[in-house]
Amino acid sequence: MNVPVPFVAIGRQYEEFREEILSAFDNISRSGIHVLGTYLERFEEQFAAYCETKYSIGVGNGSDALSYCLLAHDIGPGDEVITAPNSFVASAWTIANVGAKIVFADVREDFNIDPIKLEAAITSRTKAVMPVHLTGQIADMEAILDIADRYNLIVIEDAAQAVGAKQNGKRAGSFGHAGCFSLHPLKNLHVHGDGGVITTNDADVARKIKVIRNHGLVNRDECLLWGYNSRLDEIQAAIASIKLPHLDRLNQKHMNIAKIYHEALGECVSVPITHAGNQSVFHRYIIRSNDRDRLAAELATQGIQTKINYPIPLHLQKAAGDLGYSRGDFPVAEEQALQILSLPMHPYLSDEEVKAVIEGVKSVTTNK
Numbered sequence: 001m002n003v004p005v006p007f008v009a010i011g012r013q014y015e016e017f018r019e020e021i022l023s024a025f026d027n028i029s030r031s032g033i034h035v036l037g038t039y040l041e042r043f044e045e046q047f048a049a050y051c052e053t054k055y056s057i058g059v060g061n062g063s064d065a066l067s068y069c070l071l072a073h074d075i076g077p078g079d080e081v082i083t084a085p086n087s088f089v090a091s092a093w094t095i096a097n098v099g100a101k102i103v104f105a106d107v108r109e110d111f112n113i114d115p116i117k118l119e120a121a122i123t124s125r126t127k128a129v130m131p132v133h134l135t136g137q138i139a140d141m142e143a144i145l146d147i148a149d150r151y152n153l154i155v156i157e158d159a160a161q162a163v164g165a166k167q168n169g170k171r172a173g174s175f176g177h178a179g180c181f182s183l184h185p186l187k188n189l190h191v192h193g194d195g196g197v198i199t200t201n202d203a204d205v206a207r208k209i210k211v212i213r214n215h216g217l218v219n220r221d222e223c224l225l226w227g228y229n230s231r232l233d234e235i236q237a238a239i240a241s242i243k244l245p246h247l248d249r250l251n252q253k254h255m256n257i258a259k260i261y262h263e264a265l266g267e268c269v270s271v272p273i274t275h276a277g278n279q280s281v282f283h284r285y286i287i288r289s290n291d292r293d294r295l296a297a298e299l300a301t302q303g304i305q306t307k308i309n310y311p312i313p314l315h316l317q318k319a320a321g322d323l324g325y326s327r328g329d330f331p332v333a334e335e336q337a338l339q340i341l342s343l344p345m346h347p348y349l350s351d352e353e354v355k356a357v358i359e360g361v362k363s364v365t366t367n368k
């Protein structure tokens, strides 16, 4: 008999934190303060301390976090920003959203941007680089920071998938000029709706983002610039605060499951590569197979849900039509898009479910 395995199980996490969340909901509802209150302040302090940065600023979602970091560094029309073509669409549209030009550079076997390709994509108009820490593993920040230094570029980390990840002991979001996180329900640290948070060590940038997220207002009546409305509300901030002290333990579960998958599946499919010095939080556990579509279909018949993160590289999306790219421009990302398959990965997978995934993958890849 097959054990059905859901790709994610958000409801199981609610059970773990239910009492604390309900009590916070009650306190906030009774207080009548729903935005820009003490719960947000507390979460911002907590999150900055966790990432070992000086400041953190809560916003409405991870995409706004990226947009506001670009804006706060005066990036806009006439500027180019380099990112990876294999990410979630927000890594690209946020660049276009501030009026800058999206430039892609191909990735390496580990799914992260290739510093050599990144350097080759730099022009006189390049203002910033936005490495994505895809799947929960931090991109090669030593090489990227070295390039950024030499060409005087702003570095904005898209750490939406990598909250808590480390490279040589340092947390995601603490390497560049700013780090951007999503608190969307599918992310390792998530709230009950949309949410995002930014980290930085730059007091001016932190101040500017606080103005941008709140209509451009510096106080109740004075507007410094035309801004946006995108705050992390009190209820979401409270939920993030409740979960943050448990994040390392929850991420450790991701890592333990990744290790079990790794040891069991290394023989039959291509398993993810983790570089020395990196502690990936395995937001996604992505295997590669030349028979990916059949594998996914057979797993589905066994009740094992998988996903493809992501099937269409960004430069081949319709929305990217005016950028002038075509198939063949980023061969590594393009080949990976045909092979990748994300296996179920969340902290509440039971031993039985993990075993079912492994046996499912083995049953398909060894009975050809």
Ligand SMILES: *Cc1c(COP(=O)(O)O)cnc(C)c1O
Pocket: 061, 062, 063, 064, 087, 088, 090, 091, 132, 158, 160, 161, 181, 182, 183, 184, 194, 195, 196
């Ligand atoms: C989720 C995600 C985002 C966007 O975050 P939202 O909160 O959904 O706006 C950006 N970049 C990457 C890599 C993501 O995975």
